[in-house]
Amino acid sequence: MDREAFLKILTPLDVHDTYRELYFRNPAAFAVPVRSWEEFCGRYNELEGEGKTKLPPVPPTPIAPVFSEEEYFPQEDWGEVSVIVNARYCPAFLHELEFIKIIYVFRGSCFFYIDGRWISMTEGNACIVAPGVEQTVFSCADEDIVLNLLIRRSTFAESFWELLESNDGGVIADFFWKMLYHKPGGEVLLFNSRPDMLLEESVVDLYEEALLQSVKSGLVMKSMMMAIFAYILRWKEKDVVWLRKKEKHREYPLAQYLLYMKEHIDEVSLASLAGNFYVSEGYLSRYFRRETGFTFSHLLQEMKMKRAAELLIKTECNIEKIVALIGYTDQSIFFRNFKAAYGMTPLVYRKKKRQAEFMYT
Template sequence: MSSKQTELAIHKLGIEFQNLDLSFHQMENAKAGDITSYWPGKENEEVLVCVFKGHEISEPFHRQDFFFINYAYRNSYDALSAKYDNLITIHENECYIGQPYSGYALRGNSEDEIVILGVLIKKDAFFREYLPVIYTDAELFRFFIDPQTNRFSDEFIHLSVPENHAIRTILELMAVEYADAQSDTQEILKSMLQTLLLEIARRYRLQKTATTQQTVSEQILAYMDDHSDVVTLKTIAAHFGYHPNYISALLHKETGRTFSEILLEKRMERAVLLMKNTSLSLEEISSMLGYSNHSNFYKAFKAYYGTTPREYRG
C-alpha cells in the first residue's frame, strides 16, 4: 500500500466526515442536558472508519452508543472526560478509546491541521464478535464488557503507540478499505479489527507493565485474572519458575484462600459480567470461562451465588 493511497483515502474520508450524522440528542431517562450521539453509519454496517481533518475541534460534553478507537494520526488534540475535569492531551500516534455512553468532549485548536483517524464499532457487534480477542487481558476485558451510563472513573483508555507501530499500519489499511468500499468490505474490516484489537491488547499490557511494580503474589493473581479460563497451578509454576507447592502456599499466605477458591471467584465475576452485558448463551459463556462440561458451570454458579445462571439472568 502506497502513502499516496493512504493520503487519498484519508482525504476522501475527511470530506465524508462532514456528512455523518453526529448530532446530539437528549438521552432518555437522563438528567437535562445529558446528550448523546447515535450510530452514524449505515444500518448494515458494524464497523465504520472515519477521519476528522481540521484546525479546530470544539464539542459539547456528550456520550455515544458505540465503542470508538480514535487515533491521533497527525498533530495533537485534547480530550475532556471523567466528570468534566480530566483534560488530557492525545499526542500524535496515541489512541483514545471509549466505551458506549462514556462521557467526553474533544478539543483542539492548531495552526497545523489536526487529523484523527477513528474506528467506530456497534456495541452488539463488539460483544458478539470481538470478546475472545481481548478476553485474556482482565483489565481490558472489564473495560470493554462493562460499559455503564454513569461510570466516570475508568471510562477511557489513553494508549501510547510508538511511531510506525503496527496499530498505525492497520488503521491505514482500514481507511483505504473503507474509502473504496466493496460488497465484502465489512467482512474484511472485521478481520482487520480483530488484528487491531490484538495489537492494542499487547500494547496495553506492555504499557501497564511499564507503569506498575507488583509483588510476586500480585503478579500471580494478575496472571490468574488474565488466564482464568485455562490457568492451573502447573501453568503458573511454569510461567513464573516456581514449584506448584510454593505457588499454592504463597497464595494462601497472602490471601487466606486456596488457589481453587481464587480461581472460582475470578470465573464467577466474569460469568456475571458476561451475563449482564451480552446476549451470549449460557453454554457459550460456560465455554469462555473454561468449563468443558456445562453442568459443572451450573453447579459452580449455584454454589457460589445461591441461584442458577438462568434464574440470575431472569
C-alpha cells in the same frame, strides 16, 4: 492504499471550513467544552459580541449527548465496525457512546477532554474509550488527522475472546476485560506511544474497507480491527495511562476469574471458582458485583449463551450436544435463556448467522 494516497484523501478541510473560520475569528469560544450547539453559539456571541458573526442555525456535524449504535452502524450484517474522521476545528461537544471507540492520532495532534481536564495527544498516540464515558476530542490545526475507530460492544465481546485468551495478561489485557464486563461509565486507556507502522497500515486498510469499498466485508473489517487491538496489546505498559483509575494497578484477578469460568464452563460454580483461587465465596460474590455490576450467576449465564452462539455458528453440533457442552441439564431453560439473550431460537440464530456470513464474506 498507501500513506500518501490516504493523506491526499483526508487533508482537505471541505465541509469543515465553517468550523475553521469560526475558530480563527474567536478561538476563545472553543476553549471550554459544551453540551449543545445552542450553548456554543451563546458563548461565541458573548465573547465576540452579539451579531458580529452569523452562526449557522444548525451545526455542520452531528451533536448529541449520547450516540447510539443504531446511529453509527448500518443495519446490514457487516455494520459492526466503523471509521469516523474527527472534524478539525469542531467545538468540543461533550457526549457519551454506547459502543467502544479508539481515538488514533494519525498525523498532527489533538486534545482529549475527560473529567474536567484536557489531555494532549500527538502522532501515534491512541486512546481507548469504553461505553458510557462522557468525553470529547478537539483538533485545531490544518495538518491534524484524527480517526475514531468504532466497534459495537457485542462484536468486541463475540470476536475478541480468542485475542484476550492468547495474551499473557497485564494492564492492557485487564483493561479489555473490564471493558467487556465492567459496569457502565467505565475506564479510558491512553497510549503515549510513537507511530507504529504495522498498526498504521491496519488503520489505513480499515478506513479503505469501511468507507471506500462499494461492497464491504464484515469479516474483513472485524479482522482488521482485531489486528489493531492485537498491536495495541503488544505496546509497552510503561506508555499506558489509566485516565480514570484512581487506585494503583497491581493485580488482574478479573481476567483470571473469567478465563477459568470459560475453560470450565460446563461445571464451574461460585464454590469451585472460589476454591481454585483460595478466596471465600462471599468475597468473590462481592468482587464481581463491585467490578462488573453483575452477579456471578449473571456473568456465567451470559458466558454460556455466548459459547452456545459460537457453537451454533462454527460447528455442526445438535442442540442436545450444545446444551451438554455448556453445562445445562434442562433444555427448556436453555431455550428460554437463549431467546432472551438473542431474541430468537438457537436454530433460527444458526440459520441467520450462516446466511449472513455467506452474503457478506
